[in-house]
Amino acid sequence: MNKAPLVFLGVLFTLSLSWWGMVYSPAIQLGGETPDKGDGTALKPRVGLARQGEQVYRENGCYYCHTRTATGGQFGYKLQITRLDLNGTITDSAIGGADKMLPVIKQAYRFKAVAKAADALKTELGKTEGKSDAAIKAAKEAKATAVKEVKSAELNLEKNLKALGISGVSLDKDLSLECGLPAEKNATQKKLVANAQVTITSGIKQWSDIEAKVKKLKAAKARFRLQPVASDWPDRQNLVAMRQSVSRDFLFDAHAMPGVMRIGPDLSNVGGRLIGADNDAYAHIYNPQSTGKSSHMPPYRYLFHRKKITEDEALPTTAITVTIKGDKRSVEPGYAVTPTAKARALLAFLKSLRTDSALPEAPIVEQAAATSAGTREK
Numbered sequence: 001m002n003k004a005p006l007v008f009l010g011v012l013f014t015l016s017l018s019w020w021g022m023v024y025s026p027a028i029q030l031g032g033e034t035p036d037k038g039d040g041t042a043l044k045p046r047v048g049l050a051r052q053g054e055q056v057y058r059e060n061g062c063y064y065c066h067t068r069t070a071t072g073g074q075f076g077y078k079l080q081i082t083r084l085d086l087n088g089t090i091t092d093s094a095i096g097g098a099d100k101m102l103p104v105i106k107q108a109y110r111f112k113a114v115a116k117a118a119d120a121l122k123t124e125l126g127k128t129e130g131k132s133d134a135a136i137k138a139a140k141e142a143k144a145t146a147v148k149e150v151k152s153a154e155l156n157l158e159k160n161l162k163a164l165g166i167s168g169v170s171l172d173k174d175l176s177l178e179c180g181l182p183a184e185k186n187a188t189q190k191k192l193v194a195n196a197q198v199t200i201t202s203g204i205k206q207w208s209d210i211e212a213k214v215k216k217l218k219a220a221k222a223r224f225r226l227q228p229v230a231s232d233w234p235d236r237q238n239l240v241a242m243r244q245s246v247s248r249d250f251l252f253d254a255h256a257m258p259g260v261m262r263i264g265p266d267l268s269n270v271g272g273r274l275i276g277a278d279n280d281a282y283a284h285i286y287n288p289q290s291t292g293k294s295s296h297m298p299p300y301r302y303l304f305h306r307k308k309i310t311e312d313e314a315l316p317t318t319a320i321t322v323t324i325k326g327d328k329r330s331v332e333p334g335y336a337v338t339p340t341a342k343a344r345a346l347l348a349f350l351k352s353l354r355t356d357s358a359l360p361e362a363p364i365v366e367q368a369a370a371t372s373a374g375t376r377e378k
Contacts (some may be wrong), residue, residue, distance in 0.1 A: 003090045030093040034249055036362035045252035046352050053349025056098045056342050058255055067259030070241030070268040073233030083168050084108055085220030094216035095200050103376055104198050107163035110150045115169035151180045161189055165196025203229030203368050231368035241269045243362045249355040263296055271354040271371040281347055282320045282339050283331045290322045290331050307336045
């Protein structure tokens with residue numbers, strides 16, 4: 001009997017299963033994934049006018065004179081503790097010794113001691129066998145001593161709440177009142193506890209300066225974050241950008257346009273600067289010299305409608321105006337200037353250019369203080 005057809009069909013079936021399992025199935029799984037900002041927040045493509053405006057931006061050659069690539073300068077790091085380790089001793093050494101412990105961190109350990117003493121007292125009171133009055137009395141005294149230690153710190157409410165947050169413990173209403181905290185926290189106080197962090201190094205520290213501290217905190221299973229701080233970055237100093245531009249910022253661009261040169265300002269985060277400034281943006285596009293400020297940008301009048309008006313005729317509500325010496329007037333005297341669909345699309349695209357949310361590969365950068373003094377809390 002000739003088995004060649006069966007062998008052929010068997011091989012074909014095996015190859016088909018392999019293709020299904022190793023090619024098609026992974027492609028379907030990956031195709032269902034959506035890009036995000038690293039925290040689960042979805043990255044969404046531009047739609048409507050903003051999507052049309054990308055083409056207007058491209059066809060007018062805006063990328064020749066404007067970049068969308070905010071680059072960094074010199075960075076340092078702030079090391080911020082957000083949750084203490086279990087025993088406290090390693091955090092002491094990570095910070096630089098017990099003599100350098102910050103008041104908020106010391107208070108956080110006192111809150112941990114209060115919670116531990118309160119749990120010990122509950123355990124003694126909850127015993128059904130072997131209950132000892134002496135043990136209960138000792139547990140009550142230990143709790144009272146721990147509460148007294150918290151009060152002796154004499155920190156204000158804000159620092160106490162911050163200490164409670166980084167301690168990682170939860171106090172009931174009665175225990176909160178005993179420690180001088182509100183029994184019911186308002187929204188602001190809850191947020192302060194939830195987002196509590198304490199800075200233990202200044203923003204001028206380089207990675208080599210804090211690497212040993214980070215390793216000790218990791219070994220202790222403490223929670224912390226590194227906040228990049230720019231000490232020499234004009235884009236950050238001039239509020240042009242909040243972080244560096246990365247490839248993820250161009251993910252949904254039909255044509256990635258990082259720019260050629262900076263004759264004009266960088267536009268990577270221009271959308272954050274245009275909030276509530278539509279009229280001013282249109283006036284600048286129509287005639288960059290209209291407010292009397294010098295600009296190398298050419299006018300794009302063909303993106304607007306011009307209608308001649310009489311001296312007594314009121315401007316339509318959609319007309320573009322400029323204010324010079326307190327006098328509000330049309331961007332072009334004698335004419336009512338209104339944006340065309342292309343102008344509206346261009347502005348929608350510009351407003352979509354935002355880099356004011358952090359990405360894993362590009363965190364939000366703080367601006368270094370004017371002095372190089374440390375940022376320790378007192």
